[in-house]
Amino acid sequence: MKQDVPSLEKDELLSALGTVARRAWNDELPPAEGARSRAALVARIGSPPARRFRMVLLSAALVAALLAVALLVGSSAPLAYRIEGSSAGTGSYLQPTGRVPATARFTDGTEIHVDPGGRARVVDTDALGARISLEQGRARFSVVHRPKARWSVEAGPFSIAVTGTEFDAEWSAPDGAFAVELRTGSVTVRGPLAPDGVGLREGQRLVVDLQRSRLRIEAMSPLKAIEAPAASASAADAPAAPSAPPPLAATVPGGPTPGAVGSAEAPSLPSFRQRVASGDFDSVIAEAEARGLSAVLASAPLPDIAALADAARYTGRLDTARGALLALRRRFPSSTDGRNAAFFLGRLAEDRGALAEAIGLYERYLADAPHGAFVAEALGRKMIAVRKTSGTKAARVLAGDYLRRFPRGPYASAARELDTDR
């Protein structure tokens, strides 16, 4: 290093020091790791304050007893497990040999079977559960429900939060394809297209195509839902075609007959939002259709239309989703949901190849909600769409803007590529 270089002004030098520090780390956390941190926080804060307070009191009163119990039964010891049928040399890998699945059996009765061609790993265990990484292929999980059980499955950028349940998961990194089929219980899946988490119910299948930015939730046929585990390897090859949704009575236990759905005489029926939060998308759409979509979109309150839009997007009813989003824009333009609707309409337009329309909608969203929750996403999607319609040079301006505003954003890598491709 030589010293005879032009001296820098004070501000220039400070700026250069700042740049050195900013470049010191790649701030993009792997999505799965980010989702895990988020899930950990939500789980730790999950109980309401009053309950937490009671729990503190209870904990204080019972701490000695708990310690004694822990010492007696060793409940704080991590779960142990045994792996069978794996070709991998290390103890934590499940990699089947030949045509026989590899199996992990845990001391609480939980079992994981990895189908031939797949690979999974037990990342770590504690007294409440384990963290499993599905690196490739298909696996079946039978997680025994216990109080406070805490299991998670990571597959690429996705994470599945589990209490006690039976489900299949499949992940293909090269194709960006992810699927979960839930046989019993409930799980919550988080990932790039569902950052807030999507709840799945028994008999539902979630299919994600990352390359096309598509997330779809559909009902499995009753036959498939109770399929024997041994048959599920062939199920992996079956097309993920939507099957007929189960009857409403099956999806809304104790609910009224379809004709009475949504009537004023059915106060106990969960709200649209509650049903979407619990993964019951079909009944939301069925009820809206039973009441008449036009009437619902014209008169239903904002939360119902927003939930209907979500349910329709998640289940691939794109026309219904578009109708609901347009109704949000028209009837509640100054609400958060109304402003967000422009962004989601842009995504729908982009999906059907209407890039100019998508760009316009992203711009509308960015103008209406300059500090909105989807600004980084909207600016990034706009940058991608502009690159496709107007070329790299036009997109480069957006890339620079994106990097200034969201140096750690989801499209930062794409923006850097554009920014440095001079």
Added chain:
Amino acid sequence: MRPPSEPRLFVVREPEPEDDAALARAAAHGDPGAAGAIWDRYSGLLRGVLRRSLGAQDVEDHLQEVFLRFFKKPAELRDPGALRCFLIGVAMRVAGSELRRRRVRRILSLSPSGELHGPATPPLDAEARQAVVRLYAILDRLDADSRLLFTLRHVEALELTELAEVFGVSLATLKRRLSRVSDRVLLAARRDAALVEYLSRGALAERGRP
């Protein structure tokens, strides 16, 4: 036969995601969706603050600590609209505690090397890596508050008014402190010929960019 699974409800919709005040109020009321929504909005910013203040080691643990401190007593935030500054302030206190803890460990030689945790540098070229190490060697000589002030202003590019709120001082006081800290860092940096030369080349390249 396995016992039936308990249905588990996760909130999937943020309470008014564009409005910090609404998020803060939701947190104060114990809204179950508030934790995820506030995390989504601020975890990236706070992770950056912590990572650049402390290095990469245990940064996720410190990030959890920041959010847990906030959610322990969310009502302490008297102005719900000041959520961002409040969280940065919590992050600053967490980072300050950690820096002081590390300093004590160094003084007492509790860590094997007797050194502060330096930055766990990512794959950079040799010169860039050296520049990072040299910069953090300078920052290591500052007290915790000064180091954090320098980082928040010159690395994270926070506004002066925000910083004044975070540090709980007037704008004039903040400017005086920042000036003193910046001068100290600059003085040390200018004495490091290799660092200055590296920075100068980078700055010249920036000038030359279209």
